[in-house]
Amino acid sequence: MTQSTAPPTEPDGPGTDLLMERLAHAAACYYRSFAVVAANQGLTLMQGKMLSLLLQPRPMRALADLLGCDASNITGIVDRLEARALVRREASPADRRVKNVLLTPDGEAAVRQIRADMATGLPGLAQLDAYERRALFDLLDRAFPPAAG
Numbered sequence: 001m002t003q004s005t006a007p008p009t010e011p012d013g014p015g016t017d018l019l020m021e022r023l024a025h026a027a028a029c030y031y032r033s034f035a036v037v038a039a040n041q042g043l044t045l046m047q048g049k050m051l052s053l054l055l056q057p058r059p060m061r062a063l064a065d066l067l068g069c070d071a072s073n074i075t076g077i078v079d080r081l082e083a084r085a086l087v088r089r090e091a092s093p094a095d096r097r098v099k100n101v102l103l104t105p106d107g108e109a110a111v112r113q114i115r116a117d118m119a120t121g122l123p124g125l126a127q128l129d130a131y132e133r134r135a136l137f138d139l140l141d142r143a144f145p146p147a148a149g
Contacts, residue, residue, distance in 0.1 A: 033121040037114050042084075050077055050101075051086060051111050057100040059092065086110055 014022075031045065038048030046067065053066055060078065064071045078101055081087040086107035092098035103111065119126070128136065 030122065033118060034114075037117040037121055040117065041110055041114060043110070044077075046073075046077055047081055048114055050074075050081065051103065051107055052114060054087065054101060054103045054107065055111070057090075057102040059098050059100055060089075061098075063101060081107070 034048060035045045038045055041048065043051070046069075049067060050063060053063060058066075060074050061071060063078075064074045067074070078087060078089065082089065084106075085104055087101050088104055089099045089101055092100050125133075
């Protein structure tokens with residue numbers, strides 16, 4: 001007789017409290033791994049996060065909003081990434097007062113390396129089959145719509 005290792009749940013599934021606990025655990029695991037991967041590139045967690053947000057050019061104000069920090073912090077992070085030739089700033093074509101931040105080729109290479117290292121640093125995701133990955137992706141999209149973030 002096999003015994004289940006799953007925690008007891010309510011008849012309708014886990015409650016919001018348990019879901020938030022699992023989500024917090026997942027986020028902590030993700031960011032712990034991300035911090036290690038970023039450090040291996042000589043980056044802080046925030047620098048690595050910023051690089052990963054720059055798959056398209058973004059205004060500095062938008063980066064501050066996405067990272068949940070003050071615009072003055074973004075200036076310092078961009079300064080340090082620019083000094084390492086990982087990003088560059090350019091005036092927005094729509095409004096010359098707005099500065100967009102873009103990845104340089106070295107920045108693109110750093111993001112590719114971070115993503116590759118993250119894929120190996122989170123082995124639980126690799127254990128999911130295609131159906132499970134699609135289900136998780138769809139559930140995360142429903143719970144946290146990309147446009148809402």
